[in-house]
Structure formats: C-alpha cells, structure tokens
Amino acid sequence: MTTYLIKGVSVLGGPATDLVIRDGVVAQMGNDLSAVDAREIDAGGLVALPGLVDLHTHLREPGREDAETVETGSRAAAMGGYTAVCAMANTSPVADTAGVVEQVWRLGREAGLVDVQPVGAVTVGLEGTQLAELGAMADSAAQVRIFSDDGHCVSDPRLMRRALEYVKAFDGVVAQHAEEPRLTVGAQMHEGEVAAGLGMTGWPAVAEESIIARDVLLAEHVGARLHVCHVSTAGSVEILRWAKRRGVRVTAEVTPHHLLLTDERATSYDPVFKVNPPLRTASDVAALRTALIEGVVDIIATDHAPHTLEDKECEWAYARPGMVGLETALSIVVDVALDTLGWDGIAERMSRTPARIAGLTDHGLDIGVGVPANITLVDPAARWRVEPADLASRSRNTPYAGLTLPARVVATFLRGEPTVLDGKAVK
Amino acid sequence: MIRHLLSAADLDAATATLVLDTAHEMALLADREVKKLPTLRGRTVVNLFYEDSTRTRISFEAAAKRLSADVINFSAKGSSVSKGESLKDTALTLQAMGADGVVVRHPASGAPHRLAHWVDGSVLNAGDGTHEHPTQALLDAYTMRSRLGRLEGLNVAIVGDVLHSRVARSNVLLLHTLGAKVTLVAPPTLLPVGVEAWPARTSYQLDSVLPDSDVVMMLRVQRERMDEAYFPSAREYSRRYGLDTARMRRLPEHAIVMHPGPMNRGMEITPEVADSVRSTIVEQVANGVSVRMAVLYLLLGGKV
Structure with missing residues (x-):
C-alpha cells in the first residue's frame, strides 16, 4: 500500500498542516512532516474534508445498466468527493430481498471506488402493500439500516406505522419519499403560477407536506426514527421545525438542485429539469437554504438519478424524472452555502451527519491520527464549467450543463487509497 | 421576425394585428371563383398530428393548399410513431424531407417547443396538451x-x-x-x-x-x-x-x-x-382557414 504525504492542506479551512496516510489510516498529522517512500501531494491552497457521504443515490444496477452501473456511479461519486453512497432500492429487480441487497453491496466492493451501502425497500416490489423482509436485509452481508421505497411513497398510514416500528428492532430508519399519490396523479411540475401558464399538471406542495406531517406524528407515536428524503417546500420546513422542537426523532435531507433551481426552468420544456419532487419556487429555495443553515434540514443528499438520453430527449410529459448530481453536489453547496456554513458546516451536512444516519462507522469521522483515511481534497479557488460529456456518470442528465461552478474535487481517498488524484479518476 | 408560432405570447400587438389584417385579405379571396394564391408554391407544409383533430387538420390543410403549398399529412396513428419512433426521430425525418413548415398537434404540453429545437422549418403549434392553441x-x-x-x-x-x-x-x-x-x-x-x-x-x-x-x-x-x-x-x-x-x-x-x-x-x-x-360558431370555422392562411403566409413567406 502506497504511503501518501499530503503537504500544506487546510483541514476544514484551518491552518495548513501535513498529513501522512499509511495503511488505510491517517498515520501522522502536523507541520513539516516527512515520510520515507511516500508519494507527496502538494496540497497548498486545498481544503481537506472527511469523505462525503450520500444518503440518496440511484445506481440503477441491477436492471438499468444502460443508465448507470454500480461501477460508473461509484466513479461519479468518487469524482464528486464521496467515499460512501447509499444505493436506493428502486432497481429491477427491486432491492427488497437479502439476495438483491447483497448483490449490490458486492458489486460496490468489487468496484472499490466508494463504499456502496444498499438501501432496502420497505415494501415488496415498492408496491406499498406488504412489508419486505426488512430483518433479512438487516442481517445480510449488506447490513441494511436504511429502508426506503423512494420513487414511491409509503402512503398507507398503517403500513408506514408498522415499518417505523418494525425497524426499531435493528436500529433501522425508514427514509420516506413524501408524496401523497392521490394528490399527484399525472403531476409534471410544481403546482403554481409557472405550471398554470405552461399547461402542466401540478404537483402541489401539500402532497409532500401532508405526508411529512403525518409521518412525524407516527414516528413520535411509536418512538421510531424517521428520515425525510428530498424536502422541497417551505411548508415542509415548518413542519420539520415543529417536529424537532417536540423532540421527534426525525432527520431530513435537501438536494443541491432544490437549493439552487426553481420551477422557472420548466419554461424551456427541457425534461432535464423534470425531477421528483419538482423544482419549486424562489421562496421555497430561500426557506430550504435557511433550514439547512439552521439544521432543521440535517443533510444534503444528491438524489443522483441517471437516465438515458432517450428517456430525457423527448416530450416533458413522457420523460423520466430525475437528474444526476454526484459530481456537482459539493460545488453547488459551496456556491450557495459556504459563506454561511463554512467548511465545518459543510462537513457536518455532507459527511458526519449522513454517515451517522446511515450507521456507517468508518465514515464521517474528523480527520485525525488513527482515523480511517476517507478524505476529500477540494480546491476552493478553482472554477469549472459543467460539460455533460465529461461526467463520469454513464448518464448526461445534468441540469447544470454549461454552468461555471466554484470548487473542484482534486483528490478522494477511500481508506487510504486514492480513487481520484489530480482531479481524475484513478481507476 | 418570428420563426415559429408556439405561443400566443410570441405575438406582440403589431404582429398580431398584421396577422388579423392579412387574414382579412385572405378572406376576400374566399369570395373569388379561384380561391388559390401561388404564394407558397414549392414550399412544403407537414401536418404532424399526434391527436385526432379532423377540424384543425382540415383547416390547416385547406389554408396551405389555398396558398399552393405542398401538404403532407402525417398522422401518428398507423405510422412509425405507433411503432415507437420518438418525436426527435420524427423531427429529423421531416427535416431530411425539407419541411418548410411543421404544423403540430400533440397531447403533451410543450411538444412543439421541443420540436422547434430539432427542425429548421417553422413550427406552428396547432394545440399542445393543456398548454396553448x-x-x-x-x-x-x-x-x-x-x-x-x-x-x-x-x-x-x-x-x-x-x-x-x-x-x-x-x-x-x-x-x-x-x-x-x-x-x-x-x-x-x-x-x-x-x-x-x-x-x-x-x-x-x-x-x-x-x-x-x-x-x-x-x-x-x-x-x-x-x-x-x-x-x-x-x-x-x-x-x-x-x-x-x-x-x-x-x-x-x-x-x-x-x-x-x-x-x-x-x-x-x-x-x-x-x-x-x-x-x-360556424363563422369561427370559416375564419380559421383565413387566419391560418395568414399565419402560414407570414411565417413561411418570411413576412413577419
């Protein structure tokens, strides 16, 4: 195993220091370090973060390997500074059995670019009628702790209650895709002025908020943990703020795109901006940014959702919802929140807290001697232009094409091994 | 100069008034024995209809023919579209055939906007989903x-x-x-x-x-x-x-x-x-032909 000597890096924006990475851990930390046979990395001006953790990634394998595979998605994650991703269950077949989650977990290990932690489905086939074998998935080699029907809402209140209760037995958490399906039949975009003008069926904010309100009450009632996926509205933030004040064990995520983009993008009718939940209004964006800073929304998760060209190069109504995000997430967060959160705040929301929610004990740890070397080096001064063709993901459906973003990932280390060096994927 | 007519918002007051005035000229033609103008001779207008709409299609067809354009009717049913051809591929086909104007009716809002990205000719929105007409x-x-x-x-x-x-x-x-x-x-x-x-x-x-x-x-x-x-x-x-x-x-x-x-x-x-x-109601149908003649004339004749 190669030893790495990282010179003059700023850990979380602090004073420049040297790091020696050896045998998978941070072996030394201090000034003017030297190490025999070490590969030296000049990290002057770079910031070191604990490796990022994404609680919400679609890797599409098994089933849609034409859109993404565990390997290509892992590479995209590494390029974005991630060392662990939670792979959502809406594959084909659905990750609703120990067999499928172990397959995804094993593919992740083979790719070896990030730790791939499978998410298990809450219900069989994501159909919302019968609980999947949650315990079997928890006991499998994949040791599943997060359960989600993401893409679908567990809308039956009784089933949701049971799921919340049941996973307490193995310290699991249900991650809810909050969308009351009866309120979003045929929905194409945020219901509001823009949709009215464009003649598109609206996805009302209340469809999200009503489920979150119900679920925080259920979680409180049964004393269970709840995680809310991709919070997108100002009203959801208010409900979460209320629930947290009451002591409900709820965590929530927001995506980079909901922190930056609004429903005005739909006026192009370009389905690259079609996503579920949809892009909302400027006041929702403002409320989400505030909530992220205040900690009402705990983390940033990408909801990286690769889709093939033919699923996006078509009429809006026929396009699949979702956008890729692993390679742009950190830059977007730096763009919208570095000045308020600082690097420590970003590490909290993109590494420590998501690792804690997912139960990933090797991740989200502050950089220090003896700690597993899951580290991301960022050049905060760099600016780069998003070129879809340059993305490591197999899919090209980024909403940021042509946009110039701040901050670039220069290197990513997974347990002491670089997955990205000089801004390029190592393997 | 507008190239496409995708939304009524594409028309400012002067342009809209020009269309109405031109339609009036076209209406006078309807009273003549020979109802045809040579204006669009040699130009090709494709009626691309993804929804059944006999009324609108016939209206556009009559308008284009009275201006001497060659008219191709492309109905999504029983065509390559029903075999799964995408809108983009259909657009590229029309492009290769040299369509000067594409009149499109589509059940999805915004489909004409997408189409306009893929063809060089003028796109006329003949009704898209619950959006515009x-x-x-x-x-x-x-x-x-x-x-x-x-x-x-x-x-x-x-x-x-x-x-x-x-x-x-x-x-x-x-x-x-x-x-x-x-x-x-x-x-x-x-x-x-x-x-x-x-x-x-x-x-x-x-x-x-x-x-x-x-x-x-x-x-x-x-x-x-x-x-x-x-x-x-x-x-x-x-x-x-x-x-x-x-x-x-x-x-x-x-x-x-x-x-x-x-x-x-x-x-x-x-x-x-x-x-x-x-x-x-009946008058509206008759006026539809005159107005569509005016729109085709102005868009394809490059007069707007």
Missing part, C-alpha cells in the same frame, strides 16, 4: 373584430374548463395583448392554482358576469371530469355554468356567443344558444 386565439380575435368592429376595450368572458384548456390560455394572452379585458368564469376546481398571475379577472358566478360581457366564449367541458371530482355531475355543471336561453338574455343586445368546438350540446351550451343569431 395560438391559431385558435387568432381566429377568435378575428371573429370578434369582424363582428364587433374592435378588440380594444372589449369585455370577454371565457367560461368553463380553464384548467385543461389550451384555448383559454392562448386567448388570455392574445386578447390581453390586443387590449381586450378577459374574465375567466369557472368553478374554482377548474381554474389553475396560480391563475392570479394571468392578465385576467376571475369569477365563479356566470350570471353576474354576463350583463357586462361583449363576448362570451364557452369552453368544451368533458363529462369525464366529474369522475375526477372537478364537479359533482354534468347536470349540476350545466345548471351553474352552462349557457342556455335564459342566461343568454342577460347578455347585452350586441354580445356574441363563441365556442371553439367541438361542442357538448346540452352540457356547456344548449342547442338553442349554439344555433342562435348571436352564435359565431
């Missing part, structure tokens, strides 16, 4: 102007399923541009959330709007909407929002009654009203 708005404006002599300051009530109506959207935009005052009348369930931002007033009460209306335009209301709980029953809908003889009497003497067709007689409009002297 700009030539319908032009022919409605033309009909109002020829019956009432002006558009500026007219009070126009648009009544019915505004939420799902492309006719309403295009009319609101165009009539606002041309200085008319629009009031949308519908049950609250059939007005879109966000309608407050439109340049129009709204009302839930048809009876109170009628006495001040110069024009009342009835929209088609599908009976199936009651299955989605937009209203309790067809009978209740027509009682509250349908135009019958008694209601028609509340209109000022000079007011006209319009309908874009096809009508649900007995639902939003009674046969007596539809066939009354106030009704412009």
Whole structure:
C-alpha cells in the first residue's frame, strides 16, 4: 500500500498542516512532516474534508445498466468527493430481498471506488402493500439500516406505522419519499403560477407536506426514527421545525438542485429539469437554504438519478424524472452555502451527519491520527464549467450543463487509497 | 421576425394585428371563383398530428393548399410513431424531407417547443396538451373584430374548463395583448392554482358576469371530469355554468356567443344558444382557414 504525504492542506479551512496516510489510516498529522517512500501531494491552497457521504443515490444496477452501473456511479461519486453512497432500492429487480441487497453491496466492493451501502425497500416490489423482509436485509452481508421505497411513497398510514416500528428492532430508519399519490396523479411540475401558464399538471406542495406531517406524528407515536428524503417546500420546513422542537426523532435531507433551481426552468420544456419532487419556487429555495443553515434540514443528499438520453430527449410529459448530481453536489453547496456554513458546516451536512444516519462507522469521522483515511481534497479557488460529456456518470442528465461552478474535487481517498488524484479518476 | 408560432405570447400587438389584417385579405379571396394564391408554391407544409383533430387538420390543410403549398399529412396513428419512433426521430425525418413548415398537434404540453429545437422549418403549434392553441386565439380575435368592429376595450368572458384548456390560455394572452379585458368564469376546481398571475379577472358566478360581457366564449367541458371530482355531475355543471336561453338574455343586445368546438350540446351550451343569431360558431370555422392562411403566409413567406 502506497504511503501518501499530503503537504500544506487546510483541514476544514484551518491552518495548513501535513498529513501522512499509511495503511488505510491517517498515520501522522502536523507541520513539516516527512515520510520515507511516500508519494507527496502538494496540497497548498486545498481544503481537506472527511469523505462525503450520500444518503440518496440511484445506481440503477441491477436492471438499468444502460443508465448507470454500480461501477460508473461509484466513479461519479468518487469524482464528486464521496467515499460512501447509499444505493436506493428502486432497481429491477427491486432491492427488497437479502439476495438483491447483497448483490449490490458486492458489486460496490468489487468496484472499490466508494463504499456502496444498499438501501432496502420497505415494501415488496415498492408496491406499498406488504412489508419486505426488512430483518433479512438487516442481517445480510449488506447490513441494511436504511429502508426506503423512494420513487414511491409509503402512503398507507398503517403500513408506514408498522415499518417505523418494525425497524426499531435493528436500529433501522425508514427514509420516506413524501408524496401523497392521490394528490399527484399525472403531476409534471410544481403546482403554481409557472405550471398554470405552461399547461402542466401540478404537483402541489401539500402532497409532500401532508405526508411529512403525518409521518412525524407516527414516528413520535411509536418512538421510531424517521428520515425525510428530498424536502422541497417551505411548508415542509415548518413542519420539520415543529417536529424537532417536540423532540421527534426525525432527520431530513435537501438536494443541491432544490437549493439552487426553481420551477422557472420548466419554461424551456427541457425534461432535464423534470425531477421528483419538482423544482419549486424562489421562496421555497430561500426557506430550504435557511433550514439547512439552521439544521432543521440535517443533510444534503444528491438524489443522483441517471437516465438515458432517450428517456430525457423527448416530450416533458413522457420523460423520466430525475437528474444526476454526484459530481456537482459539493460545488453547488459551496456556491450557495459556504459563506454561511463554512467548511465545518459543510462537513457536518455532507459527511458526519449522513454517515451517522446511515450507521456507517468508518465514515464521517474528523480527520485525525488513527482515523480511517476517507478524505476529500477540494480546491476552493478553482472554477469549472459543467460539460455533460465529461461526467463520469454513464448518464448526461445534468441540469447544470454549461454552468461555471466554484470548487473542484482534486483528490478522494477511500481508506487510504486514492480513487481520484489530480482531479481524475484513478481507476 | 418570428420563426415559429408556439405561443400566443410570441405575438406582440403589431404582429398580431398584421396577422388579423392579412387574414382579412385572405378572406376576400374566399369570395373569388379561384380561391388559390401561388404564394407558397414549392414550399412544403407537414401536418404532424399526434391527436385526432379532423377540424384543425382540415383547416390547416385547406389554408396551405389555398396558398399552393405542398401538404403532407402525417398522422401518428398507423405510422412509425405507433411503432415507437420518438418525436426527435420524427423531427429529423421531416427535416431530411425539407419541411418548410411543421404544423403540430400533440397531447403533451410543450411538444412543439421541443420540436422547434430539432427542425429548421417553422413550427406552428396547432394545440399542445393543456398548454396553448395560438391559431385558435387568432381566429377568435378575428371573429370578434369582424363582428364587433374592435378588440380594444372589449369585455370577454371565457367560461368553463380553464384548467385543461389550451384555448383559454392562448386567448388570455392574445386578447390581453390586443387590449381586450378577459374574465375567466369557472368553478374554482377548474381554474389553475396560480391563475392570479394571468392578465385576467376571475369569477365563479356566470350570471353576474354576463350583463357586462361583449363576448362570451364557452369552453368544451368533458363529462369525464366529474369522475375526477372537478364537479359533482354534468347536470349540476350545466345548471351553474352552462349557457342556455335564459342566461343568454342577460347578455347585452350586441354580445356574441363563441365556442371553439367541438361542442357538448346540452352540457356547456344548449342547442338553442349554439344555433342562435348571436352564435359565431360556424363563422369561427370559416375564419380559421383565413387566419391560418395568414399565419402560414407570414411565417413561411418570411413576412413577419
């Protein structure tokens, strides 16, 4: 195993220091370090973060390997500074059995670019009628702790209650895709002025908020943990703020795109901006940014959702919802929140807290001697232009094409091994 | 210069007026023995219809033929489209065939906007989903102007399923541009959330709007909407929002009654009203050809 000597890096924006990475851990930390046979990395001006953790990634394998595979998605994650991703269950077949989650977990290990932690489905086939074998998935080699029907809402209140209760037995958490399906039949975009003008069926904010309100009450009632996926509205933030004040064990995520983009993008009718939940209004964006800073929304998760060209190069109504995000997430967060959160705040929301929610004990740890070397080096001064063709993901459906973003990932280390060096994927 | 007609918002007042004036010239042609102009000889117009709409397709076809264009009718049914060809591939095919104009009717809102990215010719939106139908708005404006002599300051009530109506959207935009005052009348369930931002007033009460209306335009209301709980029953809908003889009497003497067709007689409009002297419904069809001739002439002739 190669030893790495990282010179003059700023850990979380602090004073420049040297790091020696050896045998998978941070072996030394201090000034003017030297190490025999070490590969030296000049990290002057770079910031070191604990490796990022994404609680919400679609890797599409098994089933849609034409859109993404565990390997290509892992590479995209590494390029974005991630060392662990939670792979959502809406594959084909659905990750609703120990067999499928172990397959995804094993593919992740083979790719070896990030730790791939499978998410298990809450219900069989994501159909919302019968609980999947949650315990079997928890006991499998994949040791599943997060359960989600993401893409679908567990809308039956009784089933949701049971799921919340049941996973307490193995310290699991249900991650809810909050969308009351009866309120979003045929929905194409945020219901509001823009949709009215464009003649598109609206996805009302209340469809999200009503489920979150119900679920925080259920979680409180049964004393269970709840995680809310991709919070997108100002009203959801208010409900979460209320629930947290009451002591409900709820965590929530927001995506980079909901922190930056609004429903005005739909006026192009370009389905690259079609996503579920949809892009909302400027006041929702403002409320989400505030909530992220205040900690009402705990983390940033990408909801990286690769889709093939033919699923996006078509009429809006026929396009699949979702956008890729692993390679742009950190830059977007730096763009919208570095000045308020600082690097420590970003590490909290993109590494420590998501690792804690997912139960990933090797991740989200502050950089220090003896700690597993899951580290991301960022050049905060760099600016780069998003070129879809340059993305490591197999899919090209980024909403940021042509946009110039701040901050670039220069290197990513997974347990002491670089997955990205000089801004390029190592393997 | 506009290249495409995707939305009524593409037309400023001067351009819209030019279309209406040109349509008037075209209408005079209809009274001549030879109804044909050589203007678009050698140009190709494709009618690309993803929805059945005999009325609109025939109107565009007649318009293009009277301008001597070559017309190709491409219906999605029984074509490569039903075999799964994408809109983009269809567009590239039309492009390769050298279509100068593509008239598109599509069930998905925004499909003409997408199409415009992929073809060099002019794209004319002939109705997209629940979005817009700009030539319908032009022919409605033309009909109002020829019956009432002006558009500026007219009070126009648009009544019915505004939420799902492309006719309403295009009319609101165009009539606002041309200085008319629009009031949308519908049950609250059939007005879109966000309608407050439109340049129009709204009302839930048809009876109170009628006495001040110069024009009342009835929209088609599908009976199936009651299955989605937009209203309790067809009978209740027509009682509250349908135009019958008694209601028609509340209109000022000079007011006209319009309908874009096809009508649900007995639902939003009674046969007596539809066939009354106030009704412009048949006239609208005739004006449709003149207006579409004007649009094709101006867009393809490069005159706008």
